[in-house]
Amino acid sequence: MHIFYTPDITQNTYTLNEEESKHCVRVLRLPIGSQVNLVDGKGGFYTAEIISDNPKKVNLSILQVQREFHKRNHYLHIAVAPTKNIDRIEWFLEKATELGIDEITPIITDRSERRIVKEDRLNKVITSAIKQSIKAYHPKLNEAISYDAFLKLPFEGDKLIAHCIDHEDKKYISELVAPHQKYLILIGPEGDFTSKEVNLALNKGYKPLTLGDNRLRTETAALSVCFEINYLNR
Template sequence: MQLFYAPDLNEGDAFAILSREESHHAVKVLRMQAGDEMFVTNGRGLGVRGTLSDPSPSGCSVRIEDALEDTQKRGYRIHVAVAPTKVNDRMEWFLEKATEIGVDEITPLICARSERRVFNHARGSKVVLSAAKQSLKYSFPVLNEAEGFKTFLKGISAGKKFIAHCMPEGRRLSLKDGLCPGDDVCILIGPEGDFSPEEVRAAVDCGFVPVTLGTSRLRTETAALFAVAMACTVNM
């Protein structure tokens, strides 16, 4: 099954029109022809089955036959705010794998000790889109623009909130003990040099609970993916 993306698709539409890029892939790469079955999503929870009616490489038209059930729909949200890694490939690896496993929102977080302070949102969005289609998701994760740590804290209010850090001072709850099925969660993951003590205190003052991800010291992208996987596992 190959899933195509049509962001302007709405419930009740008779046709879905694919972008030039999606159309080129369907017609020139996959060699699809008029009458072939196609599956299309708008990335906002709607998936449809249809028939390719106009195989134009500049804008395919798909006649919609049926709306499909979103079997991956969930009653909770997972939001991970993670510092971009120094090596960009590692951040893109996280975006891909977290999307496949099941994350709802990702915010690149610029921290005091961040070695990478610029995030290529356009490139990251392409990674997320590709992974969402590959894993047959009808609801795509939201990838936010990079945001400063203090600014981010001010905008988060709902759900359970956790900050994972490596400093030995103070009590840290195990993340698995803090998660409960059905809860919306926001988890902060710091840069290679960890959060600063000031950032941890600021997060705690905003209601974030300090947590540990275990006894091993993890890379930033590994820690972020572990947090996503743990939150998903609790809800299985």
């Protein structure tokens, strides 16, 4: 199955951009008459036929469209401190997209190892992952934001903060939330959130979350949360 990401598709015909056209003709070597699939990132899954094989401008005719393709029964937003090694956050984005995630926000905390994030590069990782895993919804990647500013943003749903500081009320995800809801979960940097940051979140209505006794890397913690939420909503 050959899948192309086409976020601006609106008509019964579509022209791939030069990069995708070259990949279609030069790499995949697909001739006129071949059928391919398109995803628009908004739930549309299309079947199309190649009607011209110009390596700079491949034209497609839309044969069929499925709306809300594999629409999820919940909404997961993970706000995570970017890792110093960008490859690790790219790995998280790829795997989280494969598992299922709706929104990601890089948050800059007191102990953040990275304070600049190139969204264009990370979005390419997400786009590649939705094509590989046949997802019709493209997760939203927000611009990096300070921790304090992020906590001021509104969110209607379950809000959790995963941290390593001893806290009597910390519980597992399955003890804190129900299926088929909206979830927002905070994941801190390698050095964890500060006590001040944890208390600030708790005062904003976040519930303390434990991921177990193991000390996890940032990207591992974020991915484990993604897996647990998806398992809860299986």
